[in-house]
Amino acid sequence: MAVDIPGLVAVVIFYIAILATGIWASRKSRKEEKKCIGSKSEVTIVGGRNINVLVGIFTMTATWVGGGYIMGTAEAVYSPAQGLIWAMGPPAYLITFLMGGLFIAKPMRSKRYLTMLDPFQHHYGNSFTTALLLPALISDILWVACVLAALGGTMSVILGLSSNVSIIVSAAVSITYTFLGGLYSVAYTDIIQLCFIFVSLWFCIPFMLLSPASADNAHTAFHNQSNTGPWLGELKLEDAGKWADEMLLLAMGGLAYQALHQRILSAASSAQAQITCFAAAGVVPLMGLPSVIIGAVAASADWNQTEYGLPSPYDRGEAGRILPLALQYLAPSWVSVLGIGSVAAAVMSSMDSALLSSASMFTQNIYKRILRTQASERELQWVIRVSVLLLGLGGTALAFGDDSVFAFWLVSGDLVYCIILPQLICVLHFRRANSYGAISGYLVGMVLRLLSGEPLLRIPAVILYPGWREQDGVIIQYFPFRTLSTLVSLLCILIVSYLAELVFSHRLLSLSWDVLGVFGEKEESEDEDKPEHQTKPNNITSTFL
Template identity: 55%
Template sequence: MSLNVPGLITLLGFYAVVLATGIWASRRAKAKVTTGTVTEVTLLGGRTIGMAVGVFTMTATWIGGAFVLGSAETVYTPGKGLVWTMMPLQYCTTLIIAGLVFAKPMRERKYVTMMDPFQIKYGEVVATLMIIPNIATEIIYFGCVLLALGGTISSILNLPFVYSVVISAAVTIIYTLLGGFYSVAYTDVIQLVFIFAALWLLVPFIFLNPIPLDISATAFNHTYQPPWIGEVQTQDIGKWLDEFLVVSLGGLASQCIHQRILSSSSAARAQVTCFVAAVMTVILGVPSILIGAVAASTDWNQTDYGAPSPYDRGEAYGILPICLQYLTPQFVSVIGIAAVAAAVMSSADSMLISATSMFSSNIYKNIRKQASDREMQWVIRISIVVVGVVGTALPFLTNSIIGLLILGCDVGYCVILPHLVCVVFCPVANGYGGAMGYFLGILLRCLCGEPTIGVPAAIHFPGGETVDGVYIQRAPVRTVAMLVTLICVLFFSYIFEQLFHRDVLPKRWDILKVSHAITPPPRMEQASSDADGQMETMMSASDTGHLEWPQVEESTKL
C-alpha cells in the first residue's frame, strides 16, 4: 500500500500547530521567571496555573494514547470485554481520591515534587531508592503512549512504525525542552480540545457503516466472537479486583497528578481541578468503548481487511485505527489519526516533565546543593532529552499497550503508594521502616512473578494455574504486596523508633537520625499576610537538615 499523503500532511500540520503553541508558551515561561526560581517556573509554571488551564492539563494527562487505544483494545478482545476495561472509571476514581485526600496537604506544604515528603521523612538516601522506580514508571508510560501512536500512524498512513514513533517523540521532546511545564500545560489545552471534538465526531461515522451488527444485540449474545460486555469468571474475581485497584490507586503514586496539583494557584483550586477532570475523563472514555464494541460486532470478512480477524492476527492493540481505516471514509480516518496523536502527545509530555522534575529536584539538587539556576536549567534540559530517548526505545520491545500500562501502574501501586501514604499521613514513619518496607515489598512482588516481563512465580498463591509451563496468579498478588509494604513501613518504623528512644540501641548507630526526629514532622506555619491577603508559608526543617522549599508568589493567574 502507498503512503497516505493527505493524512501525512494533516498530521504534520497538527504537529506544527502544537509545536508553535509550545514555542509561544516557552516565551511566556521566560517572562514569568520573576514569580519564582527558574526551576519552579520550569517544573511547576511558577505555581500560577489557574482553574481552566489546570483542568485541561490534568485531564489531558490521563487521556493519552494508552487510554484511547487501550480501552478500545480491551472491549474488543475476546475473553476481556467492557468489564475488564480498567481506564475510564478507574481513572475517574484516581482523580476523585487525589482531590479528596492528597490535593490539600500536598499543595499547602508547597512541595516541588511528590518525592519531597519522602526526603523529609526518610532522608535523602532512602528517598533516592524510592525515586528511581518512580522515574522508571514515568519512562514506561512514555513508551506506552508512543507505542499507541506508532501503531495508529502505521495502520492509517502506511508510514513505517519507526518513523511514526521517532517523529512524534521528537516533536514532544522539542516543545517540552523549550518551555517546560508552561509548554506542557498550554499544548494540553489545544490537544484536549482536539481530542474531544475528533473522538465524538468519529462515533457517528463508525455506527453508520452497514457491516457491523447492532452493538446492543452483540453485547450479550455470541456472534462473530464472545459478547463485548465480557464477564468475570468466579476464579478470576481476585485478579479482576487486583487490576481494578492497581489502575484506580496506582495513579496516585504518579508524579504527573501531583505536579498538576502543586502547580495550581491554590489548594482549593487543585481539589476542584481533580474533580472536574474526573468527570471529563469518563466522558472522553465513551467513544473508545463504543468503537471497541463495534469492532467486536463486525464480520471482518466483509471488509477490505479480510480474514483472519485483527485478534487472530495479533493486532488487537491497533483495533481503533483499524476501525478508522476500514469502517469510515478516508477523511474521517485522517481526523482520527490526528486525535490519537493529540492524545499521545498530551500524555507523553507529562511523563517527560514528571521524570525530569524528580531527577533534577530530588536527586541532582541534593547532590549539588549549591547548583545555580542556570546549572539547574541545563540539568532539566539534558534530563528531558535522556528520558525522551530511553522512553522512545520501549515501543520497539513490546506490542502490548495494556501490558505496559499495567506494569507501570504495578510499580507505583506496590512500591510507591504505601510509602506516599506513610510519609504524608503517618507521623511514625521513618527511614528504617521505609527501607524495610521498600525491600520486602519489592522482594514479595518479584516472588509473585510477572508474565509481562517474563519473571516466573516462585510463590504460588491459591487459585492459580499453570499455562504452557508458566504459573498464572489469579489471587490479588499486587494488593497483597502493597499491603505488606504498608505494614512493614509502619511496623519497622515504630520498632526502630522505640529501640533508639529507649536506648536499646546506641544512638551512634542511628545513621538516619531517628532519635533526633521523634518529634512530629515538619509543619507549615503561617508566617505573614500582606495587604492583598497573600499568605506566605515556611517549612520548619530544623530537625531534618533539609533545604527550605523556595517560595513563589501566586498573584499571577493564567
C-alpha cells in the first residue's frame, strides 16, 4: 500500500502543533517553579496545585478518552460476538468519575498528598509502598502499549505507513513534551487533543453514513447484516458474569490509577477536585458516542461494495482495527485523515498521563523517600524525566504486534483493580486497617488473580471457575473472577487487620510478637499526645510481659 503523502503531511503538522504546545507549556512550568516557595518537583507532579477548573476538566477527560477508549468502543460495537451492550467504556467511566468525586477527591486532596501512594507510605511505611508500586507501573506500561497499538494500526490502514514507524514517532513526540514540562505540558496539550478528537470524529460521521456501502443502522440494530450480527448485541445469562466482571473492572479499577489522583491533587481545593470529577463524568460518555456510531456503521455496512471487499474485517481477524478501516473505506480519503488525527490525539493524551503518573510515584515515593532522602529539587526533576523516558520505551516495546486493543485495555486495569483498589479503599476509609491486613490482602489478591489465568500474557488458568469454556485451546473464564479476587482481597485486609488488633490489644500475644511494629508504634504515638502524668512507660513491651 502506497503512503498517502497529503495525509502524512497533515499528521506531521498536527504533531508539530502538539509538540509546540507542550514546549510552550514547559516554559510556563519553569515560570511557576521560580514562583514556587516550596518543592519545585510539586510543580512537575501536580502543577503546583494551580490547575484551574476548566483545564482540569479537559485533562481529566482527555486522560480517559485514549486510543483504547476510542478504538476499543468501536471494536466492541462492531464485533458480532459483542455489540453495543459490551461497549463498556462510556458507562464505566461515568461511574469512575462519579465515585471519584464522591469518595476519593475529598480525602485525597484535603491531605495535600502528591501521589496516590502517599497515604500508603504514611500508614504502612516504605516497604509495602514499594510493593504497591509494581502493579501500578505494570498497569501504566500496558496502558501505554494499548494506546500506541491503537495508533499504529490506524496509521498503517489510513496512511499506508508502517505501524512500527507510527508507534515510534508518536511515542517520541509524547515522551518529549512530557519530559520537558511535566503536568503543565500534559494538561495544556490535552486541551488541543480533546477538542480535535471531538470535532474530527463527528465531522467524519456524516460522510460514513452517506456512503453507498452503509446500510440502515436502525434495521441492523436488531437484525443480522452480511457476516455480522445485530450491532446492539445480546447479553446471554451465561455471559452475565463476564460482562459484570469487565464492567466493574473498568468502572472501579479506574479509581486506583495515579492519573486520576494526579488531576485530583492538582486542583486548588477539595471542592474544585470534586467539581472536576463530576464534570468529567458528564463529558467522557459523550466523547464515546462517535465510536459507537462508527462501530454500528461498520457492522451494518456491506463490505463487498467497498475496495476492502470480502471476507469482512471480523472474518479476517481485523476487528481491532475497525475504526480506521471504516474511516478508510466508508469515507473520502481526505476525511479519513481527520479521523487518524483524532486517534493520534487520543493516544498522546493518554500516553503522556500514564508516563507522568508512574514517573511521579517512583520519584516521590521511592527515590525521594527511600533511596535518596537528601536529593535536591533539580535531581528529583531529572529523575522524573529519566523515568518518563524509560517507561515510555517499555510501553513502546510492548505495543508492537498486538491485534486486539480491547484486550490490552482490559488487562491494563487488572492489577490495579484486583490489588491496589482494595488497598486504597481501606487506607482512605477504614482507618483501622493495618500492615498485617494490607500484606495479607495484597498476597491473596495477587495469587487469586494469577491462578485465574490470563490468555493475553499466556498465563494458564489453574483455578477453573463455574461456566469456564475452552476456545482454541485457551481457557476463558465467564465467572466474575476479577471481582472475586478484589472482594476477597478487601475482606482479607479488614478481617486480618481486625484479628491482629484484637490479638495484640487484648494481649493474647505479647507485643514482642508484633514483628511489623504496628501496635507498639501506635501506643507510643498515643502516649506522645497525652499529658505527661497520663503517659505509659516507654518500654511498652516489658510492661506487659
